[in-house]
Amino acid sequence: MANDVGAPIMAGATQVEFTNALLNKRRLIRAYKNPLDKCTIISIFPRALDEVKHTIEPGYFHIDAGSRERPSTLVVGSSSWWKDIDADQPMLEIPNSSIQIAGSIIKDYCNGMLGCDMGEAMPGLFFVLGEKSLPQIIMEYKKKLDEMEKKQKNWYNILVKLADSLWARTQGNPLVIWDLMRVAAQDLGMDRPWIKDFQSAELVRCAFCGGMRNNAYPICPTCKAIDPKHPLAGEIKFAL
Structure with a gap:
């Protein structure tokens, strides 16, 4: 964070230029960061995660794809946002602890996932206090890793059931199958007809009702x- 007047700052992925004459007279003064305020996000989720928080700085977070055998990690510290108190005073820095940041990254990403209940069925993401290395995580958090693997498999089972239902109701239309549903079936060792990459089924209009149907089947659904x-x-x- 720059302290110089008129210098740009990065808030999330958006650059903010202080070109207004009033704002140019005000300084953004960042407080000293606690070097011990750190958390480690641990992922056994087999997809990379990119999370952007546009109103805080730093606000971009990337976590590589992980697995139960080799979890991926990201160490996060505190982030801040600035509150406008008065036109004649510097903006007030509002810090957010690493616990808030780590929890927000996981919750904001998982809450929108299909089939995730944030309880017993969710992607394998969690965080621990402090900066931890991979050997430490594997040795000290084996029970937690096993717990998250179980929750991730529960979530995978939900995705597979949803995929089976969608596949049957659409007469085998591959467009309704989410890529993570295929990942879930493969991870669980399930053989499903929708696992492979299929070409889009050609839909034609039924001559009797006008609805769309798959021309590969003789009966209109x-x-x-x-x-x-x-x-x-x-x-x-x-x-x-």
Whole structure:
């Protein structure tokens, strides 16, 4: 953070230029940061995470993809935002501790994930106090890693069930399958027809109801009419 008048600062990923004549007379003075105020975010989630907080500085956080055998880590410290008190006074720095920052990164990312309940089913992300190395994490937090692996597998099971339902209801349309659903099935060792990358199914309008249907199947899912031109139409038998 620059203390010079008129110098740009970085707040998240957005550069703020103090070009206004009034603001140019005011200084942003950052307080001394506690070097012990650190937390380590630990991830066994098999996807990289990029989180941006536009109103604080520093506000960009990147966590590499991790696994149970080799978790990825990110050490975070405190971040600050500035409150405008009075036009004739310097802006007041409002610090946020590393605990707040680490918790916010995890909660903001996981809360919007499909099937995540932030309790027993969620991505494998958590944080611990202090700056920890990978050997320390593997030795000292084995129980927590096992717990988060269980929660991540619970979340994976939810994703697989949702994928099965979506696949059946759309007659095998690959567009409804989220990439993490495939990751979940592979991690759980499940063989599903939607795991592979499929080409988009060609949808045509039903001649009877006008709804969209998959031309690879003879029966319309909307009106249940049978396409007489389909090669399997003559083989359809109904229960008496």
